Amino acid sequence: MKKFDFLVLGSGIAGLTFALRVAPRSSVAILTKKNRAESNTNYAQGGIASVTGKDDSFELHVRDTLEAGAGMCREDVVRAIVEEGPARIRDLIQLGMEFTESGARADDGSRVLDLTREGGHSRRRILHARDMTGHEIERTLLAAIARQPSIRIFENHMAIDLVTRHKLGQAGTNACLGAYVLDNETSQVEIFSARVTVLATGGCGKVYLYTTNPDIATGDGVAMAYRAGAPIANMEFIQFHPTCLYHPKAKSFLISEAVRGEGGVLKNLAGEEFMETVHPMKSLAPRDIVARAIDSEMKRSGADHVVLDITHKPAKEIIRRFPNIYQTCLRHGMDITREPIPVVPAAHYQCGGVVTDLNGATGLEGLYALGEVACTGLHGANRLASNSLLEALVCSHRAAEKILSSIPPENTGAIRAWQSGSAANADELVVVSHNWDEIRRLMWDYVGIVRTNKRLQRAQKRVANLQEEIHEYYWNFKVTPDLLELRNIATVAELIIRCALQRPESRGLHENLDHPRPDPQWACRDTVVRKIG
Numbered sequence: 001m002k003k004f005d006f007l008v009l010g011s012g013i014a015g016l017t018f019a020l021r022v023a024p025r026s027s028v029a030i031l032t033k034k035n036r037a038e039s040n041t042n043y044a045q046g047g048i049a050s051v052t053g054k055d056d057s058f059e060l061h062v063r064d065t066l067e068a069g070a071g072m073c074r075e076d077v078v079r080a081i082v083e084e085g086p087a088r089i090r091d092l093i094q095l096g097m098e099f100t101e102s103g104a105r106a107d108d109g110s111r112v113l114d115l116t117r118e119g120g121h122s123r124r125r126i127l128h129a130r131d132m133t134g135h136e137i138e139r140t141l142l143a144a145i146a147r148q149p150s151i152r153i154f155e156n157h158m159a160i161d162l163v164t165r166h167k168l169g170q171a172g173t174n175a176c177l178g179a180y181v182l183d184n185e186t187s188q189v190e191i192f193s194a195r196v197t198v199l200a201t202g203g204c205g206k207v208y209l210y211t212t213n214p215d216i217a218t219g220d221g222v223a224m225a226y227r228a229g230a231p232i233a234n235m236e237f238i239q240f241h242p243t244c245l246y247h248p249k250a251k252s253f254l255i256s257e258a259v260r261g262e263g264g265v266l267k268n269l270a271g272e273e274f275m276e277t278v279h280p281m282k283s284l285a286p287r288d289i290v291a292r293a294i295d296s297e298m299k300r301s302g303a304d305h306v307v308l309d310i311t312h313k314p315a316k317e318i319i320r321r322f323p324n325i326y327q328t329c330l331r332h333g334m335d336i337t338r339e340p341i342p343v344v345p346a347a348h349y350q351c352g353g354v355v356t357d358l359n360g361a362t363g364l365e366g367l368y369a370l371g372e373v374a375c376t377g378l379h380g381a382n383r384l385a386s387n388s389l390l391e392a393l394v395c396s397h398r399a400a401e402k403i404l405s406s407i408p409p410e411n412t413g414a415i416r417a418w419q420s421g422s423a424a425n426a427d428e429l430v431v432v433s434h435n436w437d438e439i440r441r442l443m444w445d446y447v448g449i450v451r452t453n454k455r456l457q458r459a460q461k462r463v464a465n466l467q468e469e470i471h472e473y474y475w476n477f478k479v480t481p482d483l484l485e486l487r488n489i490a491t492v493a494e495l496i497i498r499c500a501l502q503r504p505e506s507r508g509l510h511e512n513l514d515h516p517r518p519d520p521q522w523a524c525r526d527t528v529v530r531k532i533g
């Protein structure tokens with residue numbers, strides 16, 4: 001058994017920020033499924049929303065967040081996160097983060113950072129590192145982590161399940177004591193025990209057939225927390241990003257909303273600017289509105305994509321501002337300075353998750369959840385663009401401060417070894433990959449941008465059948481990363497559907513044709529699911 005003060009599951013912005021804050025005084029293990037940089041964070045493009053502009057204010061950022069959140073945000077949480085943003089941005093800069101500069105100088109001679117705009121923002125307030133903000137964040141945080149001898153990173157280590165008192169058959173209040181972890185290189189399951197366990201495992205885009213997320217985003221944290229008995233909320237609010245590159249060879253490549261922030265315009269294949277009549281902010285309306293408008297435009301016209309046109313901007317400007325998007329499209333044979341970019345909506349962000357307070361504390365003693373895996377109340381029914389990196393920074397810092405003010409005692413009890421089937425199964429690969437595809441396709445078809453009661457019920461039945469099959473596999477055969485991820489996406493699919501069925505209205509990202517309008521009685525009412533027994 002490996003013992004640490006802190007066990008951090010995930011090496012994106014949330015896990016790394018937390019680890020850095022607690023490290024000087026404690027031993028920390030960071031576990032990550034693949035290599036240390038592989039995370040949703042690493043692919044973030046647009047930037048981090050925070051009030052730094054002269055024409056901006058906390059009040060405006062709060063108002064934009066509440067408006068995007070469609071009556072479901074917790075205003076106290078929004079206010080706290082927005083107001084703490086600038087201090088956390090300063091921390092990042094102190095660690096060495098290089099944001100793009102505007103070229104101007106402030107009155108005191110200091111360099112002014114460039115601010116971009118994204119959907120739903122009434123001001124330019126997004127700090128960015130051109131169109132590779134996440135890559136620069138990971139670079140900065142990993143470099144700082146490398147300077148901390150009390151932090152150990154375990155790559156290719158996948159947490160399977162949380163160890164809890166109740167699962168060990170111990171009486172008293174339930175609590176998290178650590179995790180069972182699969183070492184992908186040795187195929188051995190190890191026990192990691194800790195005073196505090198932090199879920200920083202990111203989102204669940206891979207539950208859907210089309211997503212902007214990388215392969216690690218299989219909802220493991222939500223699934224593990226659910227199995228351990230922690231409350232999960234608002235999983236029906238899955239955000240579909242309006243503009244994922246539509247190209248048979250481009251896997252999950254995002255075309256940042258900042259492209260629209262810098263003047264890009266959505267058009268249908270007839271060249272019409274269809275957002276003109278949909279919302280006063282046109283192509284820069286909040287994401288739920290744009291994604292639905294694209295979906296309806298595609299259904300109306302029968303086209304399999306729409307286009308995003310930025311060709312009216314000078315080529316030099318486009319290439320300087322969006323080098324990653326420009327080069328990637330060029331590799332796929334498209335010059336975005338000359339031709340419009342084919343785009344479609346794709347699953348992007350999980351607004352719900354493990355219920356936490358502002359400091360990341362969950363409903364389970366000893367367990368914290370930070371970043372995309374958590375549901376703090378900031379995003380409500382639809383996240384405002386670039387608010388998630390901000391939330392991860394602020395809440396991870398707050399969690400660390402809170403926990404350091406009174407570190408829980410060490411676990412002294414024994415933790416029994418992992419038990420599962422030991423047979424390897426030749427059939428497994430084909431069954432696992434078939435079930436993966438089936439879940440992702442049925443979630444896309446039945447639990448996507450537009451839902452109905454009947455489709456949700458149909459999806460629920462199919463997922464339940466698949467779960468029975470997965471359950472049998474899970475207990476009889478040797479666990480593999482693919483099987484573990486399959487089990488987790490099935491659990492997350494179940495939770496999304498259960499939350500969607502609980503909400504008899506359309507609000508924000510949850511559109512149900514059988515309940516086409518928001519119901520005022522459901523404003524600010526979370527859909528909470530919890531495993532009993």
Ligand code: FAD
Pocket residue numbers: 009010011012013014015031032033034036038039040041042043044045046047048049133134157158159160200201202203212213214216220221254348349370371372373385386387388389390392
């Ligand atoms: P992640 O960065 O996803 O990290 C999760 C970590 O957990 C990974 O290291 C993973 O390996 C690990 N992990 C997962 N499961 C396990 C397990 N079972 N065991 C061990 N480790 C595990 N947000 C913004 O605010 N601004 C943007 O510009 C922006 N752009 C985006 C662009 C793209 C293409 C995508 C996909 C997202 C974007 N987002 C953006 C959203 C934002 O990037 C994420 O919400 C945020 O990075 C999540 O950070 P995190 O630390 O919570 O999780």
Ligand code: SIN
Pocket residue numbers: 044045046047255256257258349384385386387388
């Ligand atoms: C983007 O660059 O469009 C993504 C921003 C976000 O998801 O917040």
